Amino acid sequence: xxxxxxxxxxxxxxxxxxxxxxxxxxxxxxxxxxxxxxxxxxxxxxxxxxxxxxxxxxxxxxxxxxxxxxxxxxxxxxxxxxxxxxxxxx
Amino acid sequence: xxxxxxxxxxxxxxxxxxxxxxxxxxxxxxxxxxxxxxxxxxxxxxxxxxxxxxxxxxxxxxxxxxxxxxxxxxxxxxxxxxxxxxxxxxxxxxxxxxxxxxxxxxxxxxxxxxxxxxxxxxxxxxxxxxxxxxxxxxxxxxxxxxxxxxxxxxxxxxxxxxxxxxxxxxxxxxxxxxxxxxxxxxxxxxxxxxxxxxxxxxxxxxxxxxxxxxxxxxxxxxxxxxx
Numbered sequence: 014x015x016x017x018x019x020x021x022x023x024x025x026x027x028x029x030x031x032x033x034x035x036x037x038x039x040x041x042x043x044x045x046x047x048x049x050x051x052x053x054x055x056x057x058x059x060x061x062x063x064x065x066x067x068x069x070x071x072x073x074x075x076x077x078x079x080x081x082x083x084x085x086x087x088x089x090x091x092x093x094x095x096x097x098x099x100x101x102x103x
Numbered sequence: 104x105x106x107x108x109x110x111x112x113x114x115x116x117x118x119x120x121x122x123x124x125x126x127x128x129x130x131x132x133x134x135x136x137x138x139x140x141x142x143x144x145x146x147x148x149x150x151x152x153x154x155x156x157x158x159x160x161x162x163x164x165x166x167x168x169x170x171x172x173x174x175x176x177x178x179x180x181x182x183x184x185x186x187x188x189x190x191x192x193x194x195x196x197x198x199x200x201x202x203x204x205x206x207x208x209x210x211x212x213x214x215x216x217x218x219x220x221x222x223x224x225x226x227x228x229x230x231x232x233x234x235x236x237x238x239x240x241x242x243x244x245x246x247x248x249x250x251x252x253x254x255x256x257x258x259x260x261x262x263x264x265x266x267x268x269x270x271x272x273x274x275x276x277x278x279x280x281x282x283x284x285x286x287x288x289x290x291x292x293x294x295x296x297x298x299x300x301x302x303x304x305x306x307x308x309x310x311x312x313x314x315x316x317x318x319x320x321x322x323x324x325x326x327x328x329x330x
Contacts, residue, residue, distance in 0.1 A: 028252060029277065031208050080169075083162055083198065085205040086252055 015062050015096035016069050020081055020089050023054040028086045057081055060096055069093060106131045106323045109146030111176070111192075113138040113156035113167050118189065118300065122152045125300040125316045131323075138170035147323035148185035148229070149176055151192030153245070153298060163191055163206065163248050164198035173199055185229035185322040186292045190246055193284075193294030202285055202294045203261065204253035206246075210277025214247040218309065219297055220272040221283050228268045228286040229322035230293040233314045240311035242297040244275060249296035251278035251285070261285055269295055291322065 024030050030052050037051040063069035070093060077089040108126045110119045110133055123133035134146055138156075143149060157166035167173070173195075180186045180201055188196035196202045209215060218241050223234040234240070253261070258279060261267050269284035276296070284295030299312030 029207070029210065029250075031210050031212050031250070031277070035212055080165065081161070083165070083205050085197070085203075085254075086207060 014065060014069070015060055015098070016066065016093045017096050018059050018061055018069075018073055019092040020057040020059075020073070020077055021054055021092075022057065022077075022082050022087050022089055024052060024086055025088050054087075066093060104327070106148070106320050106327070107134055107146045108132065108148045108150055108319065108323065109134050109136045109143050110150045110152055111136045111138060111143075111172055112152070113154070113170060113195075115156050115158050116152050116154035116191070118153035118191075118298065121298070122150045122189070122300040125303040125312065126150070126320070128303055129313065129317055129320055131320050136172060138167065138172050140172045141175065143172065143175045143179055147327055148319050149179060149187070150300075150319070151176070151186070151188040151195050152300075153190030153192060156191055156195060159191070159248075162194075162198065164194035164196075167195045168199040177201065180287070180289075180292050183289060183291050183326065185319055185326065187230055187319055188292075188294040189298055189300065190249075190296055193296055194248065196292060196294045201292050202287060203257045204251055204282075204285065206248050206296070207250040207252045207277075208248050209246070209250050209275070215249070215275045216245045217243070217275070219244045219275055219283070221269045221297060222272060223268070224270050225265045225268045225286070227265065228290045228293050228318075230284065230286070230295065230299075230315050230318050231268050232321055233318040235314075238314075239272065240302075240314070241309045242299055242302045242312055242315075243309070244297045246276070246296055249276045249278065251276075251280075251282040251296075253279065264288070266290075268293060269297070
């Protein structure tokens, strides 16, 4: 089974976010009111081929923990969806 | 005998020759090591130099920590060998788990390239054993991601164990507790954002890096004598 994976890497709560703070400070000057709590992260997409969803999720958790995030300052929100292949019958 | 300091080059390192120049000026021998080497040979200490290892892709140090040579560096550090990470080298050592914490983007989002005044907070480390406690030294900084961050438990531990070896007098990057450099529990692994290797000659505007780079040679020499 092939899954599309989206990993949202976020700074953990409590960790300062210089980029988010800079964006937030500039919002009123640009006329955007009522917006707050800006946090900047990154989105990493890839596909994974695994026997089942649970195995895929385990591998993705592992790569997030060991490589895609720095657990000291970041965490990951993982989204897994079954990859749709054009013309596939199953 | 001449003390041999291994300098690890990654694709994207750019301070390795500055480090080699400082080491040889101080009477040591500099041996370049490649990140794909599986062994560090018989060097007496390791310097992980500054630069942009593996392009700093994903995070500074995130890919470098998986370079084959890092297993040998981990073993060397575990055996008490002096390992110094300068700038990007510091980022690599935190990513590798050899030092606690992480280096975030600078508060203010400015790339800081200037002289920084530092206070030597501990002389009990492989990088500061030749420095005077409390002395103020002027060392250049050159980084975008030097904002030292860790959780409060780690910070409390670093303080109680006297592991914050250098602090900025004027915090240039938002680092917690003005931290410029920290050491490992064994005090043999030290990371710092400033560049002591670029402050070892009067032509460079400061010789304050000499006490730090000499400390590495002394730490390496002491280990040879002990063995």
